Amino acid sequence: MKHIRSVIFTLAFIITMPLALAQNTGTLNSLQTDEFVSGGDEEKTGIETQCVVFLHGLAQRAESMQYLANYIETIGFQVQNIIYDSKSSKIETLARAVENGIGLCQLNDASTIHLVGHSLGAILIRQYISTSATNNIGKIVLIAPPNRGSPIVNLLARNKERTAEKYGIAFLELGQGKEYFVNNIPIVGVSSIGIIAGSGKSTRNEYLFSMWIKGVDDGMVAVQSTRLKGVKHHITVPYSHHDIIYATDVHEQVAHFLFNGKFAVQ
Secondary structure, eight states, X not given: OHHHHHHHHXXXXXXXXXXXXXXXXXXXTTOOGGGGSTTOGGGXXXXXXXXXXXXXXXXXXXXXXXXXXXXXXXXXXXXXXXXXXXXXXXXXXHTHHHHHHHHHHHHTXXXXXXEEEETHHHHHHHHHHHHSOOTTEEEEEEESOOTTOOHHHHHHGGGHHHHHHHHOTGGGGSSSSTTSXXXXXXXXXXXXXXEEEEOOOOSHHHHHHHTTSOXXXXXXXXXXXXXXXXXXXXXXXXXXXXXXXXXXXXXHHHHHHHHHSSOSOO
């Protein structure tokens, strides 16, 4: 019990600690905007009518996605960076945030709407597209998604009441095993999905959590747990679960996928 309490305390620290912006120059910084599109400028026609909805992760705010959103906006896309209270409800209810973002895009007469989510935000996107019409949905990028759950949730679920109070009900739906909600979301839209997983750790806490995760991981989610059956567009980058959304080369990979439906390096 003493050991478990220590782990719980450490997890509380890493989730609530201020995010430090990753100073990553990346491996794709030489890519230019024109290189994102294989056919040149003529294929960019209408990009200003396309909108990208961004969903942040657990216990985060929209500001955590703002650097990525700003990058995508400078390329020419419309953007909607959505904030939601990740601790307020279950995944099914929180997924309405995706609908809210789509609605804002539609108010601006967007012809195509793309979806980009980090961590829990990625799961909300999956939940939404599994239950809603997606006629005008274009590309979907899931960043560090716990698609098959995280063992850290299983560990903390031993004290459900306290964990739910601290991190929210949705957190308790992200464990490994059939009894956890995330593992029962239907897999749809695989041809339009790209997944970016992390393999780095940037803090002592992330190295600690890695001890409870099998295989290569980002300090919270195993790379293998980010995968979805049928999704062939999957890359791994050397960043931690939290730092991954601040990395310049990740921003460029997201842009490349939105343009081309594939990553620059796979």
